[in-house]
Amino acid sequence: MISCGVLYVPIGCQGSRNENLQWRISFSVAEKILIFSFTHVQLLCYALLKLLVKEIVEKHDDLKTLLCSYFLKTLMFWISEELDPSIWSPDKIIQCFMACLKRLIYCVEYSTLLHYFIPDHNLFYLRFDVDKKDKVISILKNLFEKGIYCFARSETLFDIIELPLTATDSSISRRVATLHEIISTSFTLFLNRPLNLLYHFLHHASTSISKSIFFEMLTVAHQIVPQISQNQPRSNNKHQYDKYKRDLSHLMIGTNSDAVAGWLVLASFFYGNENYLLSLDIINHAFRKCTSEKMYPWQIGLDQTQEYLLHLLKQTELCTISKALTVKYPKFIYNSSISPQELQLTVNEQAIPFHPIIFAHFLSFLCYYHLHNVRSCKQSLLQLRQEIIKHFTTNLFNLYSEPLFIICLGIAHEMLAETDSARQCFLLAAHKDEHSLSNAAMRLSNCNVD
Structure with a gap:
């Protein structure tokens, strides 16, 4: 700063x-360098303070120019x-902004804001008369009590920040649930008349909900296509490689269907291609996304930050909200080319969706088994059993899915040569x-024969 001069x-x-x-005396050169060193969160807090003053405080004519941008920059x-740099992180932006607003209230209340380069100079010395000072403090404290929702009165941010959600006003959750219900019905129709339905959504429906349905159906379809396609009996290495790339492209698009299911189908694809380490990386990525508020949103309340984030999503496309906030169950068709071969799904079992956490633990077990990592293999088996x-x-399972998940546990025991435990699992599943x-x-019968 000294080398910048004045x-x-x-x-x-x-x-x-x-x-x-x-x-x-102007320190504008040094100030620009300091501003350029700000993190994104610091810049956002500075911008929010300027919006607060310009679009809310200065709506009162007698308060205009009382709090200028230079004061906010100095603050x-x-x-x-004073604060540790780690405080200015994206997940703490609301807390950071509220801390800045609290400091502004303090400075006005005590008529003290020291110049940053010449601390002996108080920028707020004799700045306010009594009436204006009391009025500014009253307005700022009122805004502080409202939290981030103080910007509901802002011309710039009013359309994305409104009243907080209540337990009975979870409009976004209802919209996503409705979207999934429509998509579920549409996908049943899609299996019977795929081209007609997609053509209709693409050419005759231009509403936001129609586009969201089309996008969702398309992403799920991209998860199904690689499962249908099979290698030709006499396909050479080049043909197999082309199919690998083609299937991978489909499955990458399929990861946009929701937060988890598409990734688990992709992990199963890599497992089938014996890329166990990459499969495990993707499984761990899916685990991080399987948070409680996504898996069981009806059981968990929202804190203030989550409510605020939901309001930011209010203007977002439904398909984007669905991808960020929902968890679907991965599905594999009969004779799927990418499902774990150890499962050997029957025609009836293909209609049963896998619980994502159950499937993720089972797939982790399979990967560690083939990597000969005995310790991690048994750890995955333990986690599968506990889940x-x-x-x-x-009582989170439905009656149709219970046997399939117990079968997965039995398969794991059978692969570890724990025949008695496997037999008990197959007996319970049957x-x-x-x-x-x-x-x-059938598995129980085979197990008894062995």
């Missing part, structure tokens, strides 16, 4: 008898010097399979 500007102190002779310099038990005790949808009975 500028002298021919502007005198307003009202001074020597105003025409005085010069002002940001002081706060940035199944947790879901049984909380007992719960009242509608004979799974191959539990």
Whole structure:
């Protein structure tokens, strides 16, 4: 900063008898360098402070020019010097902004804002008369109490920040649920008349909801296509490589269907191609996205930050919200070329969606098994068992999915040569399979023969 020097500007102190002779010392060069060193979050806080003053405080004519941008810039310099740099992170932007607003209230209340380069000079000295000072403090404190929703009165941000969500006003959750219900029905129709339905959405429906449905159906379809296509009996290496790239392209598009399911289908694809380490990386990525508020949104309330983020999403396309906030169940068709071959799904089992966490633990077990990582293999088996038990005790499974998940546990025990445990799992699965949808009975029979 010292090497930047200072500028002298021919502007005198307003009202001074020597105003025409005085010069002002300007630190604008150093200030620009400091501003350029700000993180994105610091810049956003500075911008929000300027919006607050310009579009809310200065709506009162008698308060215009009372709080100028230079004061806010100086305030940001002081706060940035005092706080640890790690505080200015994107997930703490609301807290950072509220801290800046709180400091502004303090400075006005005590008529103290020291110049950053000449601390002996108080920028707020005799700045406010009593009435204006009380009025500014009252307005700022009122805005502070409203939190981030103070910008509901801002011309720039009013359309994305409104009243907070309540337990009975979860409009976004309802919109996403409705979207999924429509998509589920549409996808059933899609399986029967795919070209007609997609053509209709593409050419005759231009609404936002229609575009979202089309996008969702398309992403799910991209998960199905690689499962249908099979290698030709006499395909050479080049043909197999072309198919690999083609299937991978489809599945990458399929990851846009929701937060998790598309990734797990992709992980299964890499597992089938014996790329176990990459499959594990993708599984871990999916685990990080399987948060409670996405898996069971009806059971968990929202804190203030989550409510605010939901409001930011209010103007977002439904398909984007769905991808960010929802978790679907991965599906594999009969004779799928990318599902784990250990499953050997029957025609009936293909209609049963996999619970994402259950499937992720099972796929992790398979990867570690083929990597000969015994410790991680047993750890995945333990986590699989615990997850199944947790879901049984909380009644989160439907009757059709229970046998399939127990079969996965049985397969894992069978691969580890734990025959008795495998037999118990297949026996339990067969007992719960009242509608004979799974191959539990056949597996039990084979296990008894062995």
